[in-house]
Amino acid sequence: MRLVPKILVILFIVMLGYVVQRAYVMKLGYEIERLNKEKRNLEQIHNSLLIERAALTSTERIEKIATSFLGLKNPGNNQIVLVKDYNETDKRVTYARSNAAENNSDSAVKIVKYINQKM
Numbered sequence: 444m445r446l447v448p449k450i451l452v453i454l455f456i457v458m459l460g461y462v463v464q465r466a467y468v469m470k471l472g473y474e475i476e477r478l479n480k481e482k483r484n485l486e487q488i489h490n491s492l493l494i495e496r497a498a499l500t501s502t503e504r505i506e507k508i509a510t511s512f513l514g515l516k517n518p519g520n521n522q523i524v525l526v527k528d529y530n531e532t533d534k535r536v537t538y539a540r541s542n543a544a545e546n547n548s549d550s551a552v553k554i555v556k557y558i559n560q561k562m
Contacts, residue, residue, distance in 0.1 A: 509515040
C-alpha cells in the first residue's frame with residue numbers, strides 16, 4: 444500500500460510539469476503574436492518612410508527649391524565642365540577640380556585643373 448502515495452506524487456509532479464509547460468507555450472504564443480503585430484507595424488512605417496524619402500529626393504522638388512528659395516539658375520551650355528573622365532590606356536580616372544584662387548574672373552565658368560589619381 445505504500446506504492447500508491449508514491450505513484451500519486453509522481454503523477455502530480457508530471458501533471459504539474461505538463462501544466463507549467465503548456466502555460467509557457469501559451470505565453471510564447473502570445474509573445475510571437477505581439478512581435479508579429481509589431482513587425483507589421485514597423486513594415487508599414489518603413490514603407491511610409493521610403494515613400495517620403497522618394498518624395499523628398501525627387502529631382503523636381505530639389506530643382507524647385509534651388510530655383511525658388513535659393514535663387515539658383517540652370518547652367519548655360521558654356522558653363523558645363525567635364526568632371527570625371529576614364530583613361531583606358533593607363534587605367535586611371537581623371538578628376539576635375541576648380542580652384543577659386545586661380546579664377547579671378549566674374550564669369551560663372553570655373554577654371555578647371557585635372558588631377559590624375561589611381562582608382
